[in-house]
Structure formats: C-alpha cells, structure tokens
Amino acid sequence: MLAVTAALIGFFAFVIMRVTTPQMTTLFTDLSVEDSSSIIKDLERQGIQFEIRNEGSIIMVPKDKVTRLRMKLAEGGLPKGGGVGYEVFDKSDALGTTSFVQNINHLRALEGELARTIRAIDRIQAARVHLVLPERPLFAREAPEPSASIVVRVRGSLEAQQIRAIRHLVASAVNGLKPQRVSIVDEAGQLLADGAQSDPDQQIGDERRTAFEKRMRKQVEDIVSSVVGSGRARVQLSADFDFNKVTQTSDKYDPEGRVLRSSQTREEQSMTADNNGQVTVNNELPGNQQNNGVAAKDQSKKTEETNNYEISRTTKTEVTEAGRVNRISVAVLVDGIYTKNDKGELAYTDRTKEQLDRIAALVRSAIGFDQKRGDQVEVVNLRFADAPSTTPIAEPSGFLGMLQFTKDDVMYFVELGVMMLLGLVVLFLVIRPLVKRILASDEVAAAISGVLAGPAASEEAAPATQPLLPSGAASAIDVATIQGQVHAQSVHRVGELAERNPNETVAIVRQWLSESAK
Helix, strand or coil: CHHHHHHHHHHHHHHHHHHHCCCEEEEECCCCHHHHHHHHHHHHHHCCCCEEECCCCEEEEEHHHHHHHHHHHHHCCCCCCCCCCHHHHCCCCCCCCCHHHHHHHHHHHHHHHHHHHHHCCCCEEEEEEEEECCCCCCCCCCCCCCEEEEEEEECCCCCHHHHHHHHHHHHHHCCCCCHHHEEEEECCCCEEECCCCCHHHHHHHHHHHHHHHHHHHHHHHHHHHHHHCCCCEEEEEEEEEECCCEEEEEEEEEEEEEEEEEEEEEEEEEEECCCCCCCCHHHHCCCCCCCCCCCCCEEEEEEEEEEEEEEEEEEEEEEECCCEEEEEEEEEEECCEEEECCCCCEEEECCCHHHHHHHHHHHHHHHCCCCCCCCEEEEEECCCCCCCCCCCCCCCCCHHHHCCCCHHHHHHHHHHHHHHHHHHHHHHHHHHHHHHHHHHHHHHHHHHHHHCCCHHHHHHHHHHHHHHCCHHHHCCCCHHHHHHHHHHHHHHHHHHHHHHCHHHHHHHHHHHHHHHHC
C-alpha cells in the first residue's frame, strides 16, 4: 500500500506539474554565442523561466511574456546581431586613441551595421561583410577603387532582384564604391554576384523581361479563368525583348523654302588698240600715245553676279531605349465543360469553336496584340488529367470560425490528451489490480479465521441453516452429519484459497503463531 500510494502521488504530481507548466514559445532564433549569453544573463537577473535549444541559438520563454521580454531586451540593445556596430565608439577614449585605431574601429562599425541591415532582408539568416577601403597614395593621380565582399546564409534561394538590391545597398553606404565592385557568395560557396561589368545590365534586362511576362500572364489567367473557371486554364507567355539602345539622326531639306542670304556683282571692261603688229619700246611704255590718232580696234566687257540662298533644313534625332518588345507569343490551354448525366456522374464536353474564338479575342486584347510585330496567340481546348472536385470545401463559420487554433495550441491539447490517456492506463492496469488483490487477501484472511475458529462457529452456523429446512425433515437429519459436511466444505474452500494466495496464507499463519507465542 505504501509503494502504490507513493507511485500514485508521484505520477499525479508529474501530471499536475506538466499541466500547470506555462506554454513555452520562441523568444529569439539564430542567436550568436555572445547574444545568447547576454540574453540568458538578463533573464536570470529578472527571474524568468527559460529553455535553451539548438546549442544556445534558440531561447524559449513563457508565451504570455514573450512580447514584454522582446521590448525589454530591445531597450537594452539585445540582440546585437553577432557583430560590432557604431556602439564601438560609445566606450572608447578619444584622447588616447591613435588615428589608425580610429580608422579600424570605423571600418568594423561600418561592416557590422551593413551586416545587420542585410540580415533584415527576407530569407537571409546571417551575413558577413568585408570592406576594402584603400587610401590614396601620395603623388598619385588616380585613387584605387574600394571593393566589398559579402557572405550570406539564406533560407531557400535569393531572387535576382534581391541580389541586386544588396549590391546597391552596400554601394550606396560606402563612399566611392560601385555596385559592380561588390561580390556576393552564399554559404554553399555559390557565387551569386561576380562583379562583371555586363552583369548588372544583363540582370536588369532579365528582371524586366521576367516581370513583364509575369504581369501579362497574370492578366491573361485572370480573364480566362473568369470564363472557364478557376484552375481550368493554363497560360504560357513568352516575350522577345530587344535591349539594344539605338540613336538615329536624319536631316531633311525643303527646296521650296529659299531665302537670299548674300548677293555679289562683278563687272570688267577692256579695250585694245591696233599697232599693226609692230613691237617697239614706245608701244610697251605706259601712257603710250599714238601719233597717227587711229582708234582702238578691240573692246570687251564682262559682268559676274553671285547670289547665296539659305535652304530650310530639319534635323531629327531619335533615341530608342533598350527594352523594346519585338514579339509576344501566348499559348492558352483550357479545359472543357463538365456536366452531370442521369447517373449523377460528370460528363466531359468539348468547347465550341465560337467559345474558343471569343477567348482568343479576349487574350489578344489583354496583351495588346500587334500583327505587324509578329505576335501569336493560340487557344486550344483539351481535357485535363484531373477532373474538378464536386465537393466544395466547407469553411468554418459562426462559432467554429472563431476557434482558430494555432500549431502551439494544437500541440498543447495533444499533450494534455496523452497525459489523460496515461492516467487512465495507470488507473485501470495498475491501481485496479492492486486494489483487487488487497481486497482478496482480506477475504482469505476472514475465511481462514472463520474455519479455524472451531466447532463453535459451526454450531452457530447450524442453527442459522436449520430454519431454512422443512420442519418434517429436520428431525430426520443427523446433526453430526451436517457438521461434518460443513467442516469438509470449509476445509476445501480454505485449501483453494490457500493455493491461489499462498503469500497471504503464510502471512496470516505467521501472525497467528506470533499471537500464540505472546
């Protein structure tokens, strides 16, 4: 009885303590050793119960205190993020610090702050930043460019837009750093950004094409699904982009639009006398006068006029930016129509050509179809492999809709159910057999005491049975025979009880022997 009582007290004490223990939830995850140590020290100082998991990187606290604890720890600057930020200058002595130490501390603080900012991005668990900020050498015309390298640990994979955002974030925070000089590596050693000159342009082009295709595909899916039903259409869209930047200049002259700009007139006149072919010194002298008075025989006159006109000209410069859509191809696969037949089964029916033409017209309008550009739209009706479900999922409403249990609540109820089940198992399989065994031993002890009490008990029992007998037969029955039968039945019953419970029988006999000795 003492052992059973102690076992029951211990079991129910364990169940009560387990049920009354507050539900634990996560306070912080992915903590560094320094942050975990500081948080644990603060929780011990406040006397708050906590649990440590995953080698100290996860700290669990009671669920009803998690919000207040996060606000309290944030007031003290915890967690710090496993890196040193600008708080390195809070406790530094500026008077006894050299410029070299100040520059190192500034570099450490800048790297730590950038790592904390990068960790705030979705899917990034941890980040480490290394900056190279070279000093400009003396008597050098060109200063070396700074560079940066980043190592990140991510959940899943990063998108191209997120990688480009990290590069521009770091480049904007460091003076003189270009995004092309930032390299990013993940925890598996995979190079996410290698810093190539053409890499940013290519990434921008891919992101633009992907975003355009995603937006157009969603528009087509929305308009087609509203006709054929949700999940009964599949859309694939491909866009051909031209990322070449073209600059074109053209000049146009108008011959009708003339304006006189300048005019120049030149007039020449000459006269030649007849000397009969004689060559003399007198004829060659300037101011020669003929003695004979004969008039000149040759006379010439020439007039020249030059007019300059301005003709109107139109100069046109066209700059075509990169990212022109050359062609769009759309493939739309729609399911048929399902109707119930006389047996209540779903029967498949193909859509008519008129319906397909209407769907194709809607798709062309949605994508801005241009036949000159070479766009293609194909709408095909085929039966899908999976038939639509006929039983809609009933969402809880009313009182059941208010019972929105979280995962932690479900696990807590499951734990309570397991504890109750274990309690019932212990009650029926352990406690009940022990109680029956104890009661059976008391019955055996009472039976043996009654048998060994002597003839007095039988004599007292005989009169009790005599009234049950008929009055005519009582005189014919021998009293000795009845007493013998009673003794025989009692001895047989005692023997059976002793065989079934030998330990209790020995205990009772020893008790009698000890009482006789006294």
